Amino acid sequence: MEIAFYLAALVAIVATFRVITHTNAVHALLYLIISLMAVAVVFYSLGAPFAAALEVIVYAGAIMVLFVFVVMMLNLGSQTAHQERHWLAPRIWIGPSIMAALLLAVLVFSFWHGGGLGTISGEELSAKEVGTQMFGPYLLAVELAAMLLLAALIAASHIGRNDDPQLERDMNEAVQRAPAGNDEGGQA
């Protein structure tokens, strides 16, 4: 299980690195999907198959589809690849990278000396256990997340609402006309 963990973690890191460095947006998203699936394998190797399945279903299977969808709609051409390459100049990323490397060093140091961390045992946590935890001690977090999602839903439906009565009438007319035309075509 440890080998699986380290292999998947390596894939996740390399794929995420390519997400940042790739100049083609859709190819970068493809790497992001691979990264998410590698994270799912990491969860699996840690003994959380339920979290692994949800990671693939929700992130790779639904959210990333919408990302790809939007990028497809934007129709980015070759000039964006040039722009991306320009943004990858060392003077832009070197500062944040040094700071992130410092944080990583602190983290590695504390892992090295802290001890007391669990090892990968491959012990499995079933969906039922996750459920009882969610609706037991963590009920408040679940409720808050539900509220947040509801707020997002209401906001999306408000933005998508159509207040222009003329436009609505036009659309309704178009909808009503369409099937009639088809029927006549069928009879002819």
Add this chain to the structure above:
Amino acid sequence: MSWMSTDVLLAIVAGVLKAIVILLAAVLSGAFLTVIERRLLGLWQDRYGPNRVGMFGSAQLIADMIKIFFKEDWIPPFADRKLFVLAPAIAFASLLLSFLIIPITPTWGVADLNIGILFFFAMAGINVYAVLFGGYASANKYALIGAMRASAQTLSYEVFMGLSLMGIVVMTGSFNMRDIVNGQEGLWYIVPQFFGFLTFLIAGVAVTHRAPFDQPEAEQEIADGYHVEYSSMKFGMFFIGEYVGIVLVSALLTTLFMGGWHGPLLPPIVWFLLKTSFFVMLFILARAALPRPRYDRVMQFGWKFCLPLTLINLLVTGVVVLLTT
């Protein structure tokens, strides 16, 4: 090493062999379906299907294979090569992988996963990318429109496809497919979960892009949609992938709602095959009998009718299970 004894080795070899047999059976049944479908459509529409090659047209598949293999494998110069090649592989592999959770008989089956059904949902989610990347990489307006329709349709229908099966999960108390089949020994889940069955059937048809939910590839309006630029075996993989999807959804319907291998007198494998072929026929009959609805109505039907129905079904199932235990 002690655990590598002869018994363990034999068990591993037997398991791998079984998996290979199931894989080949899935691919072959998908391939043969392309011919069987045309023959059945011919029968129902009062005309001959392909009946020239071999006895009653039985060798039509070989003729088709020869034809499709020797066609020029053309990648358009404006296409995104990597994604263009990747898309049919995803289409084929993701659906084929889902077969590993299906328990065929008490002793046959590839894997006995605890997350069972969730694995199928994950693979169905990955399958969307085949269409999306295929449509995007082709750099063709018809392909792009087809890919957009397909991904929007699949995403909407996957939402309640998951919910439609949660009633079963509540009743069984497990995601595991073998537990679900064993839970149906007395009564098949099609009776208590009838609405779950209906919605899963509809979602299954929509997710495999079969008629009447084949707007993504509607020939008349968008010239076959996302695979319009594909030729030769790349198209073949999309094509066979669709039929593998039919077999997969039929096998899932059998396992989840019709008691899997359970049945009187006949051996389990026969029951499983009979039930699965019944659903495959139903898929083909739906294509022969139903016209294609308009795209916006398909989306409205999914969100405004099926989704509330599955939610109510889940709620009622939960209440009943809570009161009886």
